[in-house]
Amino acid sequence: MVPTVKDEQIAAEQSRVDEAYARLEEMRAGARRMLEEGYRQAQAGTRGSLVDRDAMVHQAALRSHALDVAEEGLVFGRLDLAGGETLYVGRVGVRTSEHDSLVIDWRAPAAEAFYRATPEDPRGVVRRRVLHCRGRKVVDLEDDLLIPGARPDLTIVGDGAFLASLARSREGTMRDIVATIQREQDEVIRAPADGTVIVQGGPGTGKTAVALHRVAYLLFRHRRRFGSRGVLILGPNPRFTAYIERVLPSLGEGGATLRSLGDLVTGAEAAAHDAPELARVKGATMMTRVLRRAVQDAPPGSPDTLRTVYRGVVVTLRREALDGIRREVHRTAHGSVNTAYPRAADLLLGALWERFCEVGGPDDAPGTTRAAFTAHVRDERRFVEFLRAWWPVRRPAEVLRALADPGRLRRAAGRSLNDRQVRLLAESWQGPWSYLDIALLDEAGAILGPPPRPPRGRRRKAEDPFVIDGVNVFTGERVETEDDDEPTLRELTTYVERREQAMRRDDEEDEDLPVEYAHIVVDEAQDLSPMQWRMLGRRGRTATWTIVADPAQSAWEDSAAARKAMDTALGRRPRHAFELTTNYRNSVEIADVAARVLARAVPEARPARAVRASGHRPVIRHVPELDGTVRAEAAALADAVEGTVGVILPVGRPAPPLPGLPERVQVLDALEAKGLEFDAALIVEPGEIADYARTGLRTLYVAVSRATQRLTVLTTAPDWQALLSGTG
């Protein structure tokens, strides 16, 4: 067969791609050699600066990793410039052994034109070419001619391979989009690093994809500032974080921390949504006041009498006096309640001394000084044990669990909660934690402050009156004495190993303190409650932020309060707002159904523009009853598509049995569907999803905008069928 023009072009590109791979191999071997050499020197302890050697090992390790992941789709773009120059764009930068550029990293400034050039603003680019590869083989090309006539020598080929690539089937985890980032997306990705970026846009406009690529960009351009543990990416739930977790590693960046609203706080995990009425209460800022009062209340089991005997005189402090002292300690202990016990001890000892004087103690025991009295009482085991029970080290979870007692919660509530709210909250805290509880635990943790640290190093137990038999009675931890000290082993370690050790140590030490980040990405930010913003704010006091939101998909009702809390969390940094306008997920047919829901949910909102017709009309079926039909429709969708199928239910409705269906069929509720994507979606009972809360229609908008290829809706309500089919 005669090769077509395109075949010839592909063959020419193949030789360039082969050259890049050959060079990549050499670079990989070089990085491995450098790594081995670094370790060898480390072991031999040879001369040379330790710092240089460590830095070399560290760099070589990073480099080696980045080169390994670049294997897949190493080169994906080519620019032909008006001046005759040609540039190739890829996942990493590749140079010849003479340091000439073979491929430039997609994040490098010179690659910007690949994503930004348009016929209106060509930036000197005559032809932009996208190379589609399978493994190391070039399989397709797609060209854009940006300056017609400027380079008659250039051939233009292509047939909409980009749109075709959007229709590919989905595998259950998100993929990177380096090869096809669009101009409006690139502007977000490369926005200045010093400010806060706020990205809005409808479902499927690539907000999540863009935010993740921005992280890769920031790490590439500003590694010192954002590297190591510097970036937090926060998503709505663990299912979502699992969905996006492969994107950054596929870009050679593994350093960011990926968390969800359910697992951001160490030691607590949530996987449940609160009913709307409860959610409104738990998310509101006034919960801060409730928690403060809860912390100030005497902890459960706290003793209400302190008695001591000094030289035959019995001295007693009763409930009222003790409560007064507790209030006084709290007055100055905000944020450090757990370490306020020395102050509590001082005030108790002072009150005991006063009481001792009142009952005539010094007369009965002449010559007694306050110092002698205090020294005696504070060393008594009885006093120490009282203090431990009366001012215990408290954990956030204990504070919240204690509020499952309605009486205690009512005291803490003051006028902030009504009786019904007290009952609902108390009941909910008998069960597992919800997403909103995690923010409350974090708030309680901020009020309590970290627990006291055990004395470190060589401090003697005799120096600390709260250490009994080598155990700190407050922390329960063993206190080292000189005899316990292990002989110090001074091993030769590399910088990388020492860093890892230090990070492990930090993790252990800071378990009770939120980690602070240099950059925080908040996905699905429209759903955050004020309390959740406060939780994030504590982790980003000096951070820059990327905020990704679609107000039309919001499940949080009080947007003004959330906005205020967000403003406080983000601080005063300059903000750059962006809007993404093209929907890359939904077919035009599915986007039409979503637009009908949007028109109901948020009449003033404009839907994003879908670009790809699939030829498959969504199926909107009215059925007399759902039992039986759900499985059949799910099976039909599983047959129709190769990839994932999402069966999306109203919140709280039990999952129907779906025997015999493949694993790629997943069942989830409409709130859990946030941010996810499926080849096909089956929406069960839209009316019930819409009625779930005041924001129910917006949740339905989320549900109907999840699918890339096929959408089926099952409803027992004829008017919902009419509305969604556009005939109502």
Ligand SMILES: Nc1ncnc2c1ncn2[C@@H]1O[C@H](COP(=O)(O)OP(=O)(O)OP(=O)(O)O)[C@@H](O)[C@H]1O
């Ligand atoms: N430039 C692009 N090239 C190829 N695919 C893209 C591009 N932009 C987005 N996509 C794809 O479109 C889909 C939707 O992207 P993404 O999930 O980031 O959208 P979103 O705006 O976060 O949506 P939602 O608001 O529903 O969470 C993903 O499969 C993503 O890979």
